[in-house]
Amino acid sequence: MLKINPLTAWRLLHGYVKLQTGDWIIQNAANSAAGRAVIQIAHALGYKTVNVVRREELIEELRSEGGDVILLDDENLRNAVKDAIGGAAIRLGLNAVGGESALRLMNCLAPGGTLVSFGAMSLQPLKIPTGLLIFKDLRFRGIWINKWYDNATPAERMAAFNPIFDMAKRRLLLTRVEKSYPLSEAKAALEHAARAQRSGKITFDLAH
Ligand SMILES: NC(=O)c1ccc[n+]([C@@H]2O[C@H](COP(=O)([O-])OP(=O)(O)OC[C@H]3O[C@@H](n4cnc5c(N)ncnc54)[C@H](OP(=O)(O)O)[C@@H]3O)[C@@H](O)[C@H]2O)c1
Known part of the structure; x- marks a missing residue:
């Protein structure tokens, strides 16, 4: 399974925004296999995660896996994020749900931030208010890991696989x-x- 969700998580954290130690990212469906891989890889790299889920019983579980902040996916999300991380900027959002949930992530991003979509679990399309483009200059990207894999050179593939294999040897990234x-x-x-x-x-x- 390393080739699917952990590889996707690795690319989500490396392909779009140049992150530095201590930077925050936000993701929905954080309890998904991809979301859990994002939590563990981000933790290993020193990035902090705001993890959005739709079930309260997941909060402690994801915290124990290395999630820094775990919040419910509801209309209070933006305020809850502010309360949890203060004035810190979130420059990268990872969206596996779409619809209202993706919109809530967008509203948590800093000006110039990027939302990368890789799933549409709600089957709802993205709704992007024009103001988020004009006033916040948000950027929208997408990834299909199969395509990335096909286009990557052997060296690029191994640059992603080697650290993932190392983590797996340490019993991380278990599915x-x-x-x-x-x-x-x-x-x-x-x-x-x-x-x-x-x-x-x-x-x-x-x-x-
Ligand atoms: N683009 C790519 O290359 C790529 C690569 C890997 C994965 N993906 C996509 O990433 C997504 C997650 O994959 P996964 O294998 O990690 O999934 P998974 O482990 O099966 O988990 C599914 C997740 O989706 C949530 N969910 C299900 N139905 C939902 C709904 N109607 N509204 C909101 N959330 C819903 C679940 O929440 P509950 O637990 O609360 O039900 C859970 O968090 C999928 O869409 C998959 O196709 C894409």
Whole structure:
């Protein structure tokens, strides 16, 4: 699984905004596999994360994985972020949800900040108020990791993989699995994978 979500997380933190130690980033769906990889990689690199989730029970869990601030994805987000990090600027937002959630992230970004979209879990399109372009000069980018991989040179690929492999050797970036199914139960597995509020991935157990 390292090639999917951890690699995406690595590129999200390296491909768009030049971050320095102590810089803040913000992300939604922070409990997703990609979000958890972002938390761990950012923590290892010395960046601080504001993690937005839609379930209160995830707050302590994500804190224990290295998340600095964990907040609920609601209309109070902007004020809650201000209360949590004071006047610090957030120059990078990572969006895996779209719709209202993405708009809430945009509103937390500093002028000139960048929102990188890589998922659309809500199936809602981005809504970008013109004022955020005119007055805040926000930038909007997207990533599809397959495309990045295809276009990257072997050296660029290894520059991303080597640190991820090192983290994995230290038992970081582990992918949580909620349930494993035999291939004979493929239909049930797909239905389960489509459910919200999972604690981890649904996998196939090829030994059975
Ligand atoms: N562009 C790329 O190259 C790339 C690479 C990797 C991943 N992705 C995308 O990144 C996203 C996350 O992937 P993942 O494998 O990390 O996911 P995952 O582990 O399966 O987690 C899914 C996440 O989405 C949230 N969610 C589900 N339905 C939602 C809804 N209707 N509104 C808001 N949030 C919702 C879940 O919240 P709850 O737990 O509260 O249900 C959970 O945080 C996916 O869209 C995936 O396609 C893209």
